[in-house]
Structure formats: C-alpha cells, structure tokens
Amino acid sequence: MEEGAPESQIEKVMAHLLEKGIKVHRSDGTTRTVLGVIGDASSLDKGLIETFDGVFEVVKVSEPFKLTNRKYKPEGTVVQIDDVRIGGDEVVVMAGPCSAENEQQVYSSAAAVKRAGAKILRGGAFKPRSSPYSFQGLGEAGLRLLRTAANEHNLKLVSEVMDISQIELVEKYVDILQVGARNMQNYTLLRELGRARKPVLLKRGISATIEEWLLSAEYVLAGGNRNVILCERGIRTFESYLRNTLDISAIPVVKKLSHLPIIADPSHGTGRRDKVAPMARAAVAAGADGLLIEVHCDPDKALSDGAQSLFPSQFDQLMAELRTIAPAIGRSICVEPVARRGWAR
Amino acid sequence: MEEGAPESQIEKVMAHLLEKGIKVHRSDGTTRTVLGVIGDASSLDKGLIETFDGVFEVVKVSEPFKLTNRKYKPEGTVVQIDDVRIGGDEVVVMAGPCSAENEQQVYSSAAAVKRAGAKILRGGAFKPRSSPYSFQGLGEAGLRLLRTAANEHNLKLVSEVMDISQIELVEKYVDILQVGARNMQNYTLLRELGRARKPVLLKRGISATIEEWLLSAEYVLAGGNRNVILCERGIRTFESYLRNTLDISAIPVVKKLSHLPIIADPSHGTGRRDKVAPMARAAVAAGADGLLIEVHCDPDKALSDGAQSLFPSQFDQLMAELRTIAPAIGRSICVEPVARRGWAR
Amino acid sequence: MEEGAPESQIEKVMAHLLEKGIKVHRSDGTTRTVLGVIGDASSLDKGLIETFDGVFEVVKVSEPFKLTNRKYKPEGTVVQIDDVRIGGDEVVVMAGPCSAENEQQVYSSAAAVKRAGAKILRGGAFKPRSSPYSFQGLGEAGLRLLRTAANEHNLKLVSEVMDISQIELVEKYVDILQVGARNMQNYTLLRELGRARKPVLLKRGISATIEEWLLSAEYVLAGGNRNVILCERGIRTFESYLRNTLDISAIPVVKKLSHLPIIADPSHGTGRRDKVAPMARAAVAAGADGLLIEVHCDPDKALSDGAQSLFPSQFDQLMAELRTIAPAIGRSICVEPVARRGWAR
C-alpha cells in the first residue's frame, strides 16, 4: 500500500482478495502496510488491484508458468526422436532450404546438409508471407518431397504448421511440428498441438518477452505434449541494419528459467548470409542445444529467403568451426558421418 | 551498384533480373551505375540481390501494398453498416466490456454506452489470453448475450474471431469481425476473412510496422472484402510504465498511405483506466475515424481487463470532451441521443 | 526470498542489510519469507542483492526520485518568466527556426510566430549534429540575433546549451536553457545547471524511460534550481516510417508522477512537416502544458530541419485549431495579440 494509506483503503483491498477466495497475510510496518497473498493467485488481476485507491504496487513473487518452469523439472528435458536427442550433450543441427521448391532442389540440399553433419532436415511447405502476392509454398507436394529426401539420407524432418486445419496433414509427414514466430500466440493452434503426438518446435515471436514465450509453451505442455523445443529467431529492435536482432542472451536466460531445450535460428535472426556463421558460433558458445539453419543448393535461385541461405560449402566450414567451439562448454557436435568418406565433394 | 563495380558484376545482376522476366534500365553515372527495374517487381527478392557482389543497395520505389494504397482509391473508404458510417465526417465510438461475462453485466454495460453516445457495442466471447490458466470467454453463449443487448439498444456489434473455425459462428452474431493484434499475421485467417460478407476490424500487431499492417489488410482486400477498418492499439517499446505505447502518429501516417478508415483503442493502448481519456482525446485530435473503448458497469469485478475499463460516468465525461474536440478538425461526434432525456442516471 | 529458502540464506541477506545500516522487518509466511526494508534504501544495490542465494526478487516500493515527485509538491509547479506562466491554465507555445542562420531569417521567423500567438521564441545557436560534416550553428552571433528578435517582438527566448563551457555565455542571452535529448544523461551538465539562475527545459532522451528522465530532472532540482520544464520529443521504436515515435502517453504519465510542467515537441517527434499539426493537437488534447514547434520563414531553404519546419501559414492554422481544443480540457491558449490587427500578412 501507499505510505499513509488509510485503514478503509487497506480493508477494501483485503475484502477484494477474500472475495476471490485468497488468504491474505497483513504486515504493518512503520510507514507502510504490505499485504501478502498466500496460495493460488491465478484468479487475481494485478493491473486491476493497482487501480484501487491506496495501492502502491502489486508484485508477483512467482513466475506465471508452471509446467515449463525449471523448478518443476530441474534436470532438463531431452526431446528424443529415435537416436536424435535434443537437449542432451550433443548440439543438434537442423538444416535445409527455406521452402521445398522442387525435387532436385530438395534432394541436393538434403544431401549437402547430411554430408556436413546435420541430423534433421528443415524445409517449408506452408509459408507465412507478409505479402499475399509472394510464393506461399507447395503444400502437401512439398511435404512429400521433404519426407522422401529425409528418409533417403536418414535425417529427421521438421516443417511448419500454420493452422489447426493443417495439423493432421503435416503430422503425417514430419518428425517435429514447427510453430512460426507469427503464430507464437495463436492459442487455438497451441492448444491443439498439446494433443499432438509429435514434438513441437516453438519459435519466439518477434516481440515476445521470454515470459510470454514460456507461457505459450505452457499451452502445449498443459495440453499433454511435453516435447517442446524452444527456438530463438531474432527480435525486433530499433536497429535496422539486419532484419532482426538475434537475442543470444535469451539462451542462458531460458536455460535458467525452464527445463526445455532451446535452439537458435541465425538465418532468420540476421537475414544475411554473411552473418549466419558468426551468429551460429555465438549461439553454440552461449549454450544453445541446437541450431536451425537455412542451406540451399543454389541460394541465388531460391524462391524465398535466398539472401540468408548458406551455400553448401559455407555450411561445411561452419560445421567445422562449431566442432571446435562445442567442447569449450562441455558439448559435442556430431562427428563427421561415415558415409562422407566415400563422397566426392 | 558499388562505386567501381566491374562490368562482370553489373552483368550478373542484369542477367538475374532478365531471368525473372524484368526489364532493366541501366544508367551509368561518373562514379556509379544504377539499374532501374521497370514493371512488376513482386517476384524479386530484395535481400537476395543485395548479397550479389558489387551491389550497394536495392531500393523499392513503390509501396508493396496495392488495393490498400490511397493512390488506388484517393477519396477514402467509408465502411457503412446501415446508418453507421465509419470513415465519414462523424467520429464513431465503439464501447463495451472486454468480455461478455453474464446477462446483467452485458445488458447494463450496453445501456451505459448507448446512453453516452456510442454507436457500436464491443465485447469478447472468444478471448486470446497469454496464460492457459486465465478466463477464456463464454463462447457462443457470450455472442448471444451481446447480440441481444445490441439489438435492444439499437447498437451495432463488433467481436473477435480467433480462428478460421470460428468465422461462421461469429459472423452469425456480429456486424464487424474483429482480428486481434496477436492474429494480425495469421494469414490463413486473413485469407478466409477476405471471403466474409461482414466488415473486418484489423488491429495492429504489437510490433508490426505500418507497412506490415497494411499488407495484412491487403490479404483481406485481395480476397474480395473491401470493408476493412484499421485499429491502432499500442505498440511495444522499451518504455514499460504503461502496458503499451499508443502510437498516435500512426493515425496521420495511415491516413496518408491508405484510403481505409482508422480508429484507436486507448484501453489496450494504455492498460490503465486513468490514461484512457487523455489518449482518446489525443486520437480524435490527431484525426482518428473512431474509438474502441472498454466500458464496464462494474470494472472492479470484471473477469478481464478491469484495470483499463472505464466506469460509465467516466465514459460520459469523455464523450462530452470529445464533442468539443472533434469540430477543431472538421469532424462531429454523435449528438446526445433523444432517448437519454427521460433516463435517470 | 525463494520458497523454501533455508534460514542460512535469509540470515545472509539480513546481515548484508544490517551492515548497510538498514532496519529490516521480517515476515514469515506459510511458504515464503518476506524481508521489508525500512527507511532510506538509497545505499542498497537491488541487482546485487538479487544475486544472493535464495533471493527471489527485490522490489522497490517507492520511486527513486524525490524532489521531482508529485508527492513532494502535490499542487504542480508553474515556471514563471515575467508574465509567461508555464504549467498554469494557459497552453504556452514556443516556436521559431531550428537554428539561427542569418538576420533576415531570424527576424521574419520571430515576427511570424509572434503574430500567430507564440509567447516564446526558440532557435539554436549551438547544434548537436550526428555527423561532424553538418552545419554546427552560428554560436554567439546566433544568440545575439535571437535575443534581438525576441526583444523586438516581446517574446521570451529558449536555446540549447550543449556543454558546461557554454552555460555562462548562453545564460546571458536566453530566458530558458534547453538541454537536448542527447545530453539528458550528461550529469556534469545537469549538476551545473542546478546552479543556474534561469529555468531549464529538459528534453527526454530518445530511449530514456520516464523514470530516468525524472531522475535527470532530479539532478537539476537537487542542485537548487527548481524551475525545470520537461519536454517529450519522441522516442526510438522499431517503427521507422517517422524519425521518432512521439510518446503522447508520457504526458498524462508525467503529470501524475511529477509536479513539473511538461510540453511536447511534435517537430522532432515526427520529423515531417505534415505530421506536426496532428501531433501538436494530440499533445494539447492529452494535457500538455505547452508546445515547442519549428517554424521557418522559408523552410525549403533551411540549413537544418527544413523537413519538419512549418510554413508561417501552417502555423497560423494550427494555432487556430489549438484554440478550439484547449477548452475541452479546461485550458486556454493565447488569444490573438492586439498587435496583429495593424499588420499586413
């Protein structure tokens, strides 16, 4: 309460709390009274109580997310898909083209990322585009191409689902269902994914606080799906030289607040090919459990996001750099796959 | 191109453009060559071309939105629902509770806003909430209450639709379909609303640029629905004293760029009851075509957004102030309704 | 403290507080212990205590600014210069060119703003420019021109001081010493202005929170100079259509937190001439005590800020609009001066 708040104002607040079924612990100091709320405060509206006369401030003393909280599960979640473990000792790299465009492009991109050591193929079939006049993706045909290419190279597959109407279809093809940044607060979608049987990769909204992001993950966990991977992909700030500002510090922050694995997407996080490698290295050095990187067999011809897609040779070099960095923080990165030996580059 | 870019680099860019079917106009200056693109550039990827060697910068010389552009329709759109005209001389006020909670609350709130001069009743039945543990709305029962109350007081009705699966239901009850800030880039939803027969009120995303906002409107217009009302509702900035920063300057900016009407929501834009009136007055003074304001018959008991809901008497006073301001910019605001005379307050 | 924090952790925090000479009030709840600090906590480091084991959060329950606080002086400060009162019933308009350029420009701009009803002439002699290659102002010669023009038209004068070395000089010529946005946290300068005999107009830094702004004002007040006028001039956000986002909501927020008068600068707040009038109207409608507006006799020839300077005829029209708006909130704006009658325009 404010200094010198009269008894009538204190009583009005206490009455409001009691009416909501909340026990109150009153503590009268020399200049100020503090009212402590005991038990479940989820029915209270912090902002509303702050409008009451005599209230100085309402302070939450526990995080609003529960199942997502590291306190709930201190040891950390490992999302496992067969032998690929996200959140374990190994840093897992997901790579591939922005969108599936055609057979040749999907197949050669998949071959390239496998060869360099990626474990999971990424690629879009349904694309959220800010303009209605841009390429919107191949739909199911794209999913089919991606699945075939992933199978051929023993890769897992992650692809985006934009709407509840697409879940059933996308789930048939992929190993991980991706929720894009623009849908991070599409609660209908999140609630439905809580019932899905596949893990969910949840990108951070472009202006979402870390708390809001974890609350969105909470929707999925509360629905029964405990396999959520968080993905930092850049936030919007005043700095406009790059498309977004990849918030590397979100990695150690999330690691402390939540038990869920967190990866980074330096491709969308920067929007520029020559900035992808430095930011990928930074993310791993900061403790990321994995990376999501756009690699295209011929970026200059890409139908979307060509500017931020790596050439296969750039991706090879990046993977080599990451293998040096990972041990600095007690992590490993996929050793070079056996298959590679026999291949000509 | 960069200063001194060699001919081979210039030719590579020209070849790329020609391959995309684009005519190029080359202009060689003393220090620098400029390549002008003629015709439809929507298939070009600005960022990609900037990665080409020797390219200094790619500049768009036309806005990416078309149907939404004021150049396309200089006279300005008026969205008309019977005798209510949004975008005309009159400033139209939409008011009511955040969510429909029960019969008594909806009816008395509707009576209060009508009495003060509102033309449209607002109220939510499906609520997007950042926590899965918060009140999520009454659903169809809420829509039924709102419609009944609106009819009784000769008010039009606006309510939110969160997902394509809700469109058919919500459209049966309301006069205006509201798209919330979190769904501003839910393209599946926008595309479907392009086929709706009712006007759409499109809120600005919390971190959407004005260009992105107009591109989202473009999705609806391109689908065939030309009745879109834009609503500024606060953006996210570093300043955290209030929940959001209501971007009043967006009003004159949108007025210049687009022919669509624009209103402001000072309730969500501030999150605090005592800041609603100053910001509502500011929005009208800056040229807004209308306002969306939360008014609750008993804000201290509201299930959501009580902190930002006006008491009916505060709303009365605000409407009186607005009637003084509107003429300063050649607008009017609803004269006091005849019905009021006989009512006791 | 965290839930379940052991006694040893609680005691370590209490020991730290006692060592700083702070009395502690301990309150043990069923799940959590709260330690209340009594008395002057200005020697405590909130962030440091949060690093102690077992500490959940440290919450300040009073604002860090004191002399600036409305609680300290509930009635509101009026800064008075002869018969001009800033913070009273009248909305005071300060107008003139960005920089003093030459005699003709200063004199005719001063005549134009006086004619339209401005009370104070603005104009820069020392200009902070982001590039070392831009026009940096006329220095003392500029101040002399401005003072002469102000005297001739019975206007007060406000001009910027960039550094402590300029204070003595600038103070000889002006009635109000302006601190620019870039210098809002130049504490050496603020401390020195605390000893000045002239009022200080303190612009908000481009990314300063309202709390930081009031703390900067506190430096001046703590030095003994109680005549501070705050000026909102736009903050930096992700939206880049205009140069800045004029934070109109800062006006009612500051009015509540502090007793100091607050004015708005829609010229720097927008950077575009055609947006100045809507935002000036909005600021007055939101409760601003005054405006700072760039008016130039020939903006197309201005050496700086021509893009945001009004033509005299635009300023005349704006003043007429403001005279209609002010009464809506119980304010007046200067009546047309007698002198005008005899003048040809």
Added chain:
Amino acid sequence: MEEGAPESQIEKVMAHLLEKGIKVHRSDGTTRTVLGVIGDASSLDKGLIETFDGVFEVVKVSEPFKLTNRKYKPEGTVVQIDDVRIGGDEVVVMAGPCSAENEQQVYSSAAAVKRAGAKILRGGAFKPRSSPYSFQGLGEAGLRLLRTAANEHNLKLVSEVMDISQIELVEKYVDILQVGARNMQNYTLLRELGRARKPVLLKRGISATIEEWLLSAEYVLAGGNRNVILCERGIRTFESYLRNTLDISAIPVVKKLSHLPIIADPSHGTGRRDKVAPMARAAVAAGADGLLIEVHCDPDKALSDGAQSLFPSQFDQLMAELRTIAPAIGRSICVEPVARRGWAR
C-alpha cells in the same frame, strides 16, 4: 520522383540541387524519373527534399561516415599500446572493478585479473549514475590507485572521461580514454578527444544505431585521433529480463562496415553475473577483438555494479573457456602468464 510527377515538380527539385552546387543526372524511365546526385551530397537535407511535391523517396547511395569506413582503410586498424595490440590476432581482455573504491580492492582485483590473463585493467574514477544520490566515484584519488595497481602488474589502464573538463586529468593516468554509452553523442567531448594523444574506447549508446555509432567515431577520427576502439555494451529493447540486450550481431556488422577494432562488454550488456560468461564466449565466437569485463575481489561488497561483477574464480574459468573458443576463428588468447606458476590461489 512519384509516378507521373509533372515536369514542374521535377524542375523544382533540380533547381534546388543546382542551387546547392550539386550536379544532377536525370534518367527518365517509362513510368518514373530518377534524379541522381553526383559528387559531395553532404550539404543536402534528405528529409527536406522528401517534402517537395512529387518526390517519392530520397535514397543515400553511400554511407555518411568516411574515415571510419572500411572502404577507406580495407586492412583493419590495430590500436597498439606498447606490446598490446587490439585488433590483431589476439583477443585482448580488459578487466577489473566497476569503480575504484579503495587501495585493497583495486590492488587485489588487479592481481586477480592479471593472473587470469587480462592485459588491461579497467576501473572507474568518475562514474555517470542515473541518480544524483548514488556513489559518484573517487575522482583523481581513484585514478592514482588504478595507475599504481596497473604498473605493479604490468597492465595497461582504461578509465572513463565524462566531460571535456576531465580530459587533461584522466589522460595523465590512463592508456585508453573511455567514452561511456550516455556520452556517445556528446559531440563537444568527442571533438576534444580528436585532439587527445591516447586511444579512445567508444561505447555504443544504449539506443544508437550502428550508423550513428560510426558517425560518433568519425568525430574523433576527423579531429586527428585515429586510435578508436568500439565497444558494444548492450542496447535497449522491449525485453526487460536482463538490463540490456547485448547485440552480438553488431560485431560482424561493424567488422564489415569499418576498419576499427570492436570489443564487447558482457557485464553491462547483461547486468547479471551468471550471464557474463555465456555472453563473453558468444562475443569471441562472433569475432570480437576483445572483451571488457567487470571483476571484483569481493562483489558482494562492491559500491557499484556488484550484481554483474565476476568473482576472480569465475573469471579464471571463463578465460580457460575462451582459450578453447578463439582458435575456432583463427584467433588466440593470451597464454597463461609465467608469473602465475608460483602463486597460491
């Protein structure tokens, strides 16, 4: 120009340019005319020309900074102080307490950072504090302590200068003059530092764009001092979990745009001790030329910034991690100094 802009509008713009002494290259397309400016455009006001009728947009096709530009000096600047080279192969670490507090604290902190491999001692004697009631530094006494400690351990010294009046004094004691974030646009100070004989460490302003930052460096270089080290120290964004968002991506961006060395300050960039190590590793992985880190012999007793100061043992471990990361990008980090062997920890 706009599509269809009439000849009269085009001519008005051309006349304006010619009046400014600028040569114009006119190019008439099928739908649009482009006017190209040839030569030095620094006297032009982009915003002003955009207000002219018929002008669509004014685009700068060269960066506004010159001496700072990598194009001006492609090979990269190495700032050398005796045998310490900033901008070379080695990653240089500057470490020490936030402020000099007393002899014991300065000496033992200096010993600790030297032992772990730092080359430069940091420490403040003049502190910019947002509140006038906080500890403001020891002044010259602090500088004397820092210099003595640096000499004893064969460390170089960096310390902040807040105002032109302090330059002469600070320059007597330090090897590098630091300009704090709040002073990044204090042009009087920058201009004077252009005449200093010691290198300048220029921190990025909390909301400065990269272009503005480089323009501030330009002030120093234009004054004749070519030894500028840039320091990224966190920007202000909507995310408030940490005090700032350390913009790691600024490192590769600056590396491309400018030849000046760039270091990172993860202490101010995060404000939290447990986030310093991950972000320090990230900065090195992204290509930083050095680090500025707060280390205190007893952080819990620090008079300022204790929350973000590392314990000496944490700094030891961080240095070991950095030695693993640096080679991944072809850099080294100081080998463990001989002196260490004989020391007990």
